[in-house]
Amino acid sequence: MKKQITRALINTLAFFLAAQFLPIIAATPLHFLGAGIILALINMVIRPLLILLAIPLNLVTLGLFTLVINAWMIQLTSGLMPGFYVPGFKAALFTAILISLGNWGYKKIIARPN
Template sequence: MSRFLARVLIAALGLWLAASVVPGVSYAGWLDLLLAALLLGVVNAIVRPIVFLLTLPLTILTLGLFLLVVNAAMIGLVALLLPGFTVAGLVPGILAAIVTGLVSWVGQMALGDGRSD
């Protein structure tokens, strides 16, 4: 449970950083940011695998770069479902996906894989 909360907080940190450095990404308050991080986790667990499979040929054709568009679409879906979190278009969504992905990657490296040695 604590790893789950840590991952939500890391995602919230990534979304906060994206809102701070990417024009066109904003949030109304900290609660909206935490809800956006939680909802992004749910969307990434349920919707993203389906979208990934449907767009797999295009992802292969673009050598994986289309995954940025898929990730931006997931952040856009969160913005659509949560009124306190907004993304102003595709380019801010892609930039937010890059920032959030980098922060999540660093956070995952800091958390480790969860296995006890």
């Protein structure tokens, strides 16, 4: 449970940072939090199935297709969260890169095993 809450907060922070550089529209900071929570739920339910189905494409692209799947998850979040809008695939892809970097940084720096 702690891991999911941490991921939702990282997603929220990444959405906020992406909105500083990209034309992501959110009416209030609560919309960023809601989008982070929805993305965490989508990543727990839908993303594993898409990763499993995309194994051949991930092998061919050496794992870079995972960023495309992450961008699709962000676009799905944009469609499900009222008041939060990601204007296109390019903005969703850059947001996916920021979220991936945030999760990587959390794993390598903060949640470092002893």
